[in-house]
Amino acid sequence: MAAGNTDLIGIEALLQPSEIETRNRVRALVDEHIKPHVGQWFENAELPTHLFPILAEAGLFGMHIKGYGCAGKSAVEYGLAMQELEAGDSGIRTVVSVQGSLAMSAIYKHGSEAQKEHWLPRMAKGEVIGCFALTEPTAGSDPSSMATHAQWVDGQWRLSGAKRWIGLASVAQVAIVWAKVSDADVVASGNTLEKESAGGATVRGFIVPTDLEGFTATPITNKLSMRASIQCDIEMDQVALPADALLPKNPGLKAPFMCLNEARFGIAFGAMGAARDALECALKYSAERLQFERPLSSFQLTQQKLANMAVELNKGQLLALTIGRAKDAGTLQTHQISVGKLSNCRTAIEICQLARTILGGNGITTEYSPMRHAANLESVRTYEGTDEVHTLILGQVLTGENAFR
Numbered sequence: 001m002a003a004g005n006t007d008l009i010g011i012e013a014l015l016q017p018s019e020i021e022t023r024n025r026v027r028a029l030v031d032e033h034i035k036p037h038v039g040q041w042f043e044n045a046e047l048p049t050h051l052f053p054i055l056a057e058a059g060l061f062g063m064h065i066k067g068y069g070c071a072g073k074s075a076v077e078y079g080l081a082m083q084e085l086e087a088g089d090s091g092i093r094t095v096v097s098v099q100g101s102l103a104m105s106a107i108y109k110h111g112s113e114a115q116k117e118h119w120l121p122r123m124a125k126g127e128v129i130g131c132f133a134l135t136e137p138t139a140g141s142d143p144s145s146m147a148t149h150a151q152w153v154d155g156q157w158r159l160s161g162a163k164r165w166i167g168l169a170s171v172a173q174v175a176i177v178w179a180k181v182s183d184a185d186v187v188a189s190g191n192t193l194e195k196e197s198a199g200g201a202t203v204r205g206f207i208v209p210t211d212l213e214g215f216t217a218t219p220i221t222n223k224l225s226m227r228a229s230i231q232c233d234i235e236m237d238q239v240a241l242p243a244d245a246l247l248p249k250n251p252g253l254k255a256p257f258m259c260l261n262e263a264r265f266g267i268a269f270g271a272m273g274a275a276r277d278a279l280e281c282a283l284k285y286s287a288e289r290l291q292f293e294r295p296l297s298s299f300q301l302t303q304q305k306l307a308n309m310a311v312e313l314n315k316g317q318l319l320a321l322t323i324g325r326a327k328d329a330g331t332l333q334t335h336q337i338s339v340g341k342l343s344n345c346r347t348a349i350e351i352c353q354l355a356r357t358i359l360g361g362n363g364i365t366t367e368y369s370p371m372r373h374a375a376n377l378e379s380v381r382t383y384e385g386t387d388e389v390h391t392l393i394l395g396q397v398l399t400g401e402n403a404f405r
Helices: 017-033 038-044 049-057 075-088 090-110 113-124 183-188 254-288 300-329 334-364 370-380 387-399
Strands: 130-133 149-153 156-167 174-182 201-209 215-219 231-241
Touching (some): 017 049, 038 090, 038 370, 075 090, 090 113, 090 130, 090 201, 090 254, 149 183, 156 174, 156 201, 174 231, 201 254, 254 300, 334 370
Parallel strands (some): 130 174, 149 174
Antiparallel strands (some): 149 156, 174 201
16 A cells, blocks of 8 residues: 555445546546645635636536436435545535535426426536525524515515525525415415415525525625635515426425435535545645654654544545445435534544644645635534534434424
8 A cells, every 4th residue: 555545444446437537537627726726715715716617517517417418427426526626625615516416406306397497407517606595694503494585476476585604696696595485375376385384384495596686695704714615695675586486396494405415415525525635735744844853754643643534534435435325226314414414524624633733833824725624614514504403313313302492
């Protein structure tokens, strides 16, 4: 085994040739277009929108969707691509996740055939960028308490409310906005009512062009994490929409949760990309940095750190691969995604923080990746379900008791 190889247990041998090809192709993209520049993007709080056509050309937008101009890759191939993108930066992986696993997935899973044919091919090409507006200023982990609402008034939907932490919103051409609506308004709009509501109202998704009057997206600027990406506040004031803006399938919170689970799955892989990159950075640095006339890598304490990081990385990669195999086999259970998201985010943060200690003072600069990855991962562990939310999901599976309320 060559020095610097972090695959201690032969995970490579568990991958199929097509999976290795996808991984290597995305890794080459990241090495060429992202890693040389991402430190500066992070420092400048700049989302590199010039990458969007490159990501689209590589087939990464909606890559796990079949048809409609999408690549139709397997779950494992999608996961490995997310791992490589996050080895570059969590913010860049988030671009692909928001576009494909959230916005495009919402249309694919819950939209009409006409909606799919209209939006998905253009989104796959990167001609249209989407965002996914669920979280609100006072409704994060509890989306059922959202205040955003839509009413059917004079032959139009009228959408009002506020959303927060919405990735890509200020550069997106279309937003998938989740709002509360009444059953009576759904019927009045001519849409079919699938009974899922309580008290005559439920949560529904809307396809909202962002250039409509009353829609405003404002980037959040005071961030210490995910600086090479954009998250926004959205304000909507009586945004007028036609009847067919409503996503007709799967009413209720199960609809956005189905999309969130796609994103959470990608995070289980992606977090390990950040962790691997941090470990590789620490390995390279420790081999080159001399202290007491010896390379840092020759000291026992340094080797202990490197060994511990590699073991945890391999465990996390195996966990992600196991979940990916189950998803491709159609046997994946929802709580298993929570295992992957919860465990791998925690593991990745610990690896990145430990890697930073090997770099000493140099490790606090953007010249090296571990501290940037660790900062980004604080956001990753928070969005698509906090540690606490996933813990309670698993607690309910283990005990049969719902501790959310």
